[in-house]
Amino acid sequence: MAVIGAGYWGPNLVRNIQATPQFHLRALCDLNVARAQEVLGRYSTVKATDSLAETLADPQIEAVAVATPAGTHLEVALAAIEAGKHVLVEKPLASSYEDGLKLVNAAEERGLVLMLDHTFCYTPVVQRLRKLVHDGELGDLQYVDSVRINLGLVQPDIDVLWDLAPHDLSILDSILPPGVTPVAVAAHGSDPINAGRACVAYLSIKLSNDAIAHAHVNWLSPTKIRTTIIGGSRRTAVWNDLDPTQPLAVYDRGVDWSENPEAKRVSYRIGDMVAPALPTGEALRAVMAEFAAAIIEGRAPLTDGRSGLRVLAQLEAASASIAAGGTFVPVNGGHL
Secondary structure: OEEEOOOOOHHHHHHHHHOOOOOOOOEEEOOOHHHHHHHHOOOOOOEEEOOHHHHHHOOOOOEEEEOOOHHHHHHHHHHHHHOOOEEEEOOOOOOOHHHHHHHHHHHHHHOOOEEEOOHHHHOHHHHHHHHHHHOOOOOOEEEEEEEEEEEOOOOOOOOHHHHHHHHHHHHHHHHOOOOOOEEEEEEEEEOOOOOOOOOEEEEEEEEOOOOEEEEEEEOEEEEEEEEEEEEEOOOEEEEEOOOOOOOEEEEEEEEEEOOOOOOOOEEEEEEEEEOOOOOOOOHHHHHHHHHHHHHHHOOOOOOEHHHHHHHHHHHHHHHHHHHOOOOOEEOOOOOO
């Protein structure tokens, strides 16, 4: 493998690739070679280079991980695919749905694995949430509510939606039950510090089963909150990503609606709370294991290129909604 990009996320990719038995890291490519050498360390045998062309021309490199700015994903990932390499790319897949579709089509035409590093989808919590929803333990999905706020790095080229919401949208994509899809998005954003782009945003997503999903993303909050609530007709799951001892709680509590005209139409169910035991382990290690397995087994990974397209479709609908004053905008589902 080779890693393209030695910036914020590149070192994490380097570390986890080197810890994955199926991979051998051969090169780290970055425009700043000194930075790449610093990431690798003085005694590393991995090659540091600033030449993407040279890296992609190496016949011993079979796969690459792309950790460059989002605006370069099309150029870099497409060059890797055209060079016959399997590709793992950071979120978002590309800077537009149209560009993302080019990558998906190019990889499928060549029989190559294109995978998104939607890291949260590989955490033990999201894996358990997916199982709870898909196995029907929560009942019918009624709503999803997520909050992702903190004093974040104001990005120079994208707004808070494109920076933070891919996490929540990829988690939503991973846990939705079969047959339930996003159909329309309404978004509102504000720029109270005059950064030139939205720094606070709210998304409402209509789902095909008439449920609603909501996400709040914010770069400006002095407090850090990472919560997701998944409400079902039988149980409700609450995930607090900042609680290391009990991140997930499942509540047998809720509201029941009676159609019997002689009975009270609303009743409240107060049952137990269960905190499921979860395995430990770094999510990015699981990402690498899935990437390796998909390549070896010749199959699509859990977070394949089309999952990245589904996220892009919702982001573009959200941007269009903000531009239109917050109205619901249909999600592009033509190639999903």
